[in-house]
Amino acid sequence: MELNWSRCVICQQDTSEPLKCPLHSRDPSDKTGVYASFLNNVEQFSVIDAVPVELLFGNNETVEKFVSHSAAWHKSCYLKFSSSKLAKAKKRTHKHDTEERRPxxxxxxxxxxxxxxxxxxxxxxxxxxxxxxxxxxxxxxxxxxxxxxxxxxxxxxxxxxxxxxxxxxxxxxxxxxxxxxxxxxxxVPDDIDSKMNESRAFVKLTRYIEEAVTSGTHLFKLSEIHSLHVTRLEELNIHKQVNKTRLKARLLEKFPEAQEQSYGKNSVLVFKEGMKKIVHDAVKTRNFS
Structure with missing residues (x-):
């Protein structure tokens, strides 16, 4: 945001408080020195990170620029940057630093x-x-x-x-x-090894099923698959109960082309080719006459 020189250079607010410009002062002393003193105080406030209000100008502003624009301010704003306020701010900063350094x-x-x-x-x-x-x-x-x-x-x-x-x-x-x-x-390492071995056992089980399907086997009894998986886990020194329903769900997720079929208490996983063969055999053996 660009500085509006027609307003208070400090707060940039348009208020009822009159603006005062050092150049128009009746004081016969060095009028530009007021600008120099003000800018010097601004710089010192900035050094100790205690600027009273946010300013739209930085430390690069010069006395000449303030003079050329007849910079003015509210008295209440100007007093915030007075030498007495600066001295108090320095004292507070010094006290804070001392307390932080004190063991x-x-x-x-x-x-x-x-x-x-x-x-x-x-x-x-x-x-x-x-x-x-x-x-x-x-x-x-x-x-x-x-x-x-x-x-x-x-x-x-x-x-x-x-x-x-x-x-x-x-x-x-x-x-x-x-x-x-x-x-x-x-x-922790044992738990990690155990989980890795469980994953290995499941991968071996899926490979076994894939190879069997490739060889022409399309129907798998769930109880037999479950027993095979438990045996492989035990070979990897993992002794735990394996939930049949969860194992079945994992297999169906792995093989979306398979489906579960139940007869009595037994469940089987049947692949599409297996279903086709079952239907074909049923049609072939059934007498439609």
Whole structure:
């Protein structure tokens, strides 16, 4: 948006407040110096990222350009960029930076309480962390568990120097949590291998059916297909119950040209060629006379 020099150069709003132009001031002092001072303050506000209001001009504006356009402003807008306001803004910024750089005090452990549950001997007897080996084990477990609350408590130094104490029951809980985590992590590859082997077994089953269809077999008893699939899973060291209905659904999805036919308690998967043969044989053997 282009700057409208006929309005306040600061807010660009058309209000009832009168505009004031330094060039028209009755003050005999250097009138262009007011522009220079204003632009200098704008630049310093920008440096500390504390510009009071959004401006349509940047730091590249010059005193000469302001003079040539007889730049004017509302007094209330101009005062926002006064030297006193700039000084206060710098002070606030300095205070904020100092507070951010100031190191925060670490919370020390209460030596009369368990550092794990933060309860005292009213729960049970407290034991001290007495060796560096224990200190390391505790830190390793808490770090691997990524327990941010406990990590904050033990970050002040070694636990012996901090006179850290614990309940045996709390330590047992911590170790159990850690064991559970390790167990879950070790199971992940096994789960992946198991799923991959299940996929391999299903692929082998579909290949068997495809080869059988190519050889002229177009009808498959579902119970036999199910048994074959279970056997192949067991060969891959996967022992699980296989739902016949789900297996049938997967096969029908894989072979859309097949369909299920039932007779009594038995179900079969029949391919189109098999259906044609069944119909052909039925017509051939039936007496239509």
């Amino acid at each position: 925060r005090k670490r919370k020390s452990l209460e030596v009369t309480k368990c550092f794990l549950c933060e309860k005292g001997e009213e729960e049970s007897v407290l034991h001290e962390v007495s060796t560096f080996h224990t200190d390391k084990n505790i830190r390793d477990m808490i770090t691997e568990l990524n327990d941010t609350q406990l990590l904050t408590r033990i970050c002040g130094g070694d636990l012996m120097a901090m006179e850290a104490k614990y309940h045996l029951s709390c330590m047992v809980k911590l170790r159990n949590r850690h064991r559970s985590l390790i167990r879950k992590q070790s199971q």
